[in-house]
Amino acid sequence: MKKKAFVIFVLLILVSLVTACTESENNTESEEVETINKIAFVSDQPLDGSEWLVNLVDGLNEYQEEHPELEIKMIEATQVGEFEPKVRSLAEQGYQLIITTYASMAEATLAVAEDYPNYYFGSLDGTIENIEEYENVSEFGLNRTETAYLGGVAAAAMSETGVVGIVGGMDEPIINAIIAGWQQGLRRVNPDITDYVSYAGTWTDPTTGKDLGLALADKGADVIAAAAGGTGAGTAQAAAERDTYFVAWDTHYDEIFTENKVELGSALSFFDKLVIKFIESTIAGNFEGGKRIELGMKEGVCSFDIGPESPITEEARAMVEEALKDIEEGKLTIDTEPIHK
Amino acid sequence: MDIFGILHSTIRLASPIILISIGGLFSLKVDIFNLGLEAFALMGCFSAVAATYLTKNLLLGSTIGVVVCVIYGLIYSFFVIKMKVNAVICAVAFITLTSGLTRYLMQPIFGTSGKFILDRSFALKPIDLGIFSENNLIGLILNNHTILVYVSIVLPFITHIFLNYTKYGLYIRSIGLNQVAANAAGINVDLWKYLASMASGFFCGLAGIQLAMSMNLFNVEMTAGRGFTALAVLIMTGAQPIPTFFAALLFGFADSISNVLSSGGYQPQFLAMLPYGLALMAVVLPKVFRLIGEKRKRKLSFIRILNREGGE
Numbered sequence: 001m002k003k004k005a006f007v008i009f010v011l012l013i014l015v016s017l018v019t020a021c022t023e024s025e026n027n028t029e030s031e032e033v034e035t036i037n038k039i040a041f042v043s044d045q046p047l048d049g050s051e052w053l054v055n056l057v058d059g060l061n062e063y064q065e066e067h068p069e070l071e072i073k074m075i076e077a078t079q080v081g082e083f084e085p086k087v088r089s090l091a092e093q094g095y096q097l098i099i100t101t102y103a104s105m106a107e108a109t110l111a112v113a114e115d116y117p118n119y120y121f122g123s124l125d126g127t128i129e130n131i132e133e134y135e136n137v138s139e140f141g142l143n144r145t146e147t148a149y150l151g152g153v154a155a156a157a158m159s160e161t162g163v164v165g166i167v168g169g170m171d172e173p174i175i176n177a178i179i180a181g182w183q184q185g186l187r188r189v190n191p192d193i194t195d196y197v198s199y200a201g202t203w204t205d206p207t208t209g210k211d212l213g214l215a216l217a218d219k220g221a222d223v224i225a226a227a228a229g230g231t232g233a234g235t236a237q238a239a240a241e242r243d244t245y246f247v248a249w250d251t252h253y254d255e256i257f258t259e260n261k262v263e264l265g266s267a268l269s270f271f272d273k274l275v276i277k278f279i280e281s282t283i284a285g286n287f288e289g290g291k292r293i294e295l296g297m298k299e300g301v302c303s304f305d306i307g308p309e310s311p312i313t314e315e316a317r318a319m320v321e322e323a324l325k326d327i328e329e330g331k332l333t334i335d336t337e338p339i340h341k
Numbered sequence: 342m343d344i345f346g347i348l349h350s351t352i353r354l355a356s357p358i359i360l361i362s363i364g365g366l367f368s369l370k371v372d373i374f375n376l377g378l379e380a381f382a383l384m385g386c387f388s389a390v391a392a393t394y395l396t397k398n399l400l401l402g403s404t405i406g407v408v409v410c411v412i413y414g415l416i417y418s419f420f421v422i423k424m425k426v427n428a429v430i431c432a433v434a435f436i437t438l439t440s441g442l443t444r445y446l447m448q449p450i451f452g453t454s455g456k457f458i459l460d461r462s463f464a465l466k467p468i469d470l471g472i473f474s475e476n477n478l479i480g481l482i483l484n485n486h487t488i489l490v491y492v493s494i495v496l497p498f499i500t501h502i503f504l505n506y507t508k509y510g511l512y513i514r515s516i517g518l519n520q521v522a523a524n525a526a527g528i529n530v531d532l533w534k535y536l537a538s539m540a541s542g543f544f545c546g547l548a549g550i551q552l553a554m555s556m557n558l559f560n561v562e563m564t565a566g567r568g569f570t571a572l573a574v575l576i577m578t579g580a581q582p583i584p585t586f587f588a589a590l591l592f593g594f595a596d597s598i599s600n601v602l603s604s605g606g607y608q609p610q611f612l613a614m615l616p617y618g619l620a621l622m623a624v625v626l627p628k629v630f631r632l633i634g635e636k637r638k639r640k641l642s643f644i645r646i647l648n649r650e651g652g653e
Contacts, residue, residue, distance in 0.1 A: 046444070046561070048454035207357075214346075219604065230563075233556070233560065
């Protein structure tokens, strides 16, 4: 019995080796792409992990319903080892436009893009350095510093103690860009402001978010903000408990602020609009390979939204509108490095 | 730095860990190495929020949440005791199952995914106990906590009394120490193992309620490794209730300090290491001191022997 099992085992290994070898020979031939009707999106986080991703998935599902001639597939690849196999299998199945997310997937994207020169590849914030060498790869990103700047302006305008705090998700470039925008916005209104930055280190722990928010409030902050996904909901709870003003990211916390309306506004990012814009421009033939496109408030993919029940004063609102006009007219250059951590 | 604020949040942050540890303690005392406390706590969080959402009543919802966790504990112990599955493997399976199940069930039950926030009226609110006034030093630390935090403060002492001074506590301890002897003494070993596992489900459910309902929201992976921290606490203290209480307080203190320090501009990676570094020191330092003490004792007694021989 043992010998039989061993023989079967060896046969299985041989068969899988043979199929693997033959697969890689057929790869480099892909047909000329006339119309794009199969689009795939690969996320490196679970699809229900962060607010912005949930909104993106919902937006793409709606787009799919409006355009039944397209097939949009959204998958998640959370382990580093499965990035390249999954992207490659999507290309093999004939998905002519494949969009991947963030720097960790960049290498996999470039590797598969080399083998499929007729297919289009998009990278969301991939920070690809030698992107000019890849004509069928385009990087696009959302400028989140502008909305963070406006959030900072609103916060500094409403702060009476001159102390504010922000809870960031993790110490990484995207969050640091948001914090940079926030800090510069604060200093536009109040150059002597004291601002604290806390990193939660997690996207899914509201208890830590609440404790960080309470710690900031104990330090005297009367405006707190959170750009940390699920952890931010906890910080919103802290703001509701201590009755400090709150600036949200990616969502409005109406369910938390039912008794005291302290949410000044939310820096919303419409990732679904961003990806849909990219898809539509590629389908229309305006694919800009080999470079990075950045879209911001002007293109309508993000905004600083002041809710209808926001306690923001007329004066503060005017300051925010003035800053918005300056950004739109291109008068401001906002740095992406935080002033301090 | 507001020391009273830190101590206040120490207790608040330590209380889920205390509750989960006591749950795990019951399981460890009957020799079931329940690695899956994280799963029980997460299930507690989810079922409490789901039940409160569906019944629109905090008390009823919490009770249903705890009952679900007890049933979860029963299923786990069924696999371990009756089906003789390795406890650790079963626990890992439960952790994976719970992560996926809670994420999956969010869409059908709540209609959203990733995060669900309940109306604030259902929150487990902090209680202002009259006997602790704000001016009193102890009052600043112990006042304004939710009911479950107060439960978690007295629970380790009640558990200590139960385990060491009651008949049923003796049953549980004896099963862990020598199962064959306990069986020979007429104790229904299987029944008590099931009951202990259900008890661990019960306390993890309470921890889940404290985590979720004090925030009145549910987020995927809300427990954030607290189950494993509780297990570390239990192993550190050898599953004794009172040392477990203090070790959990130590972890809560480390969490609280790292939260307060995080806005001070320190490297967040170092602050993340802080709780685990403190725990490691808490385990290693006593042993190091004991080793040094023994070496000195040995050296001294050797010198004494030499002197005695020399004097004769």
